[in-house]
Amino acid sequence: MKTFVIGDIHGAYQALLQCLKLSKFDKKKDRLICLGDVCDRGKQIKECIDELLTIPNCVYILGNHDAWALEWAIDGKTSEGWLDQGGALTVKSYQGTGMPKEHIQFLSQALLWFVDENRLFVHGGFDPDCSLAETSKETFIWDRTLIQKAQQMHLTFPDYKFGDYDEIFIGHTPTINFGKAEPQKFCNVRALDTGAGWGAKLTIMDVDTKQFWQSDST
Numbered sequence: 001m002k003t004f005v006i007g008d009i010h011g012a013y014q015a016l017l018q019c020l021k022l023s024k025f026d027k028k029k030d031r032l033i034c035l036g037d038v039c040d041r042g043k044q045i046k047e048c049i050d051e052l053l054t055i056p057n058c059v060y061i062l063g064n065h066d067a068w069a070l071e072w073a074i075d076g077k078t079s080e081g082w083l084d085q086g087g088a089l090t091v092k093s094y095q096g097t098g099m100p101k102e103h104i105q106f107l108s109q110a111l112l113w114f115v116d117e118n119r120l121f122v123h124g125g126f127d128p129d130c131s132l133a134e135t136s137k138e139t140f141i142w143d144r145t146l147i148q149k150a151q152q153m154h155l156t157f158p159d160y161k162f163g164d165y166d167e168i169f170i171g172h173t174p175t176i177n178f179g180k181a182e183p184q185k186f187c188n189v190r191a192l193d194t195g196a197g198w199g200a201k202l203t204i205m206d207v208d209t210k211q212f213w214q215s216d217s218t
Contacts, residue, residue: 010197011042036063040086
């Protein structure tokens, strides 16, 4: 079994299919770790979640946009802030019928973090000075300080490790913010959100070989 990690999908259904095809992902054998934010900004959120549900070995990590979408799906909350940040496209994706039970369950069961072979997978970040159990949900899904600190530290101490992990894979902060279209590595932190849903590309990576594949721009 191979393990792949994919950045923020943001409703980019064709990009998701393209990444799975380019990487030769085997649904029957391989594992896919999603770094969160399948919801919002793109037009085909429903189709994306339908596709992820066909992958038996899918590890899904909750993103901040997923948390917003869940509030709408469960409680009907549609704050202007969320709608303006791409939530309107999530609502539209379900064509006024609401999110089906299996999609609510999929997002409700999402993890805040996942550790495998001393690799940490989170959406936004974490506090290296706290245990994962002591870290707040808000930090996991909203944090950008980890990637900022990693960028700074990498300039002088590229071998520095945040936490006790060999590698940390994160989404949330698009690499296009740094002027980069490809995934970036700062110290032991790898940024996999390459801007899908922002007019840029979706990225999938083999976590062992670090080979990666990218969709066309979304």
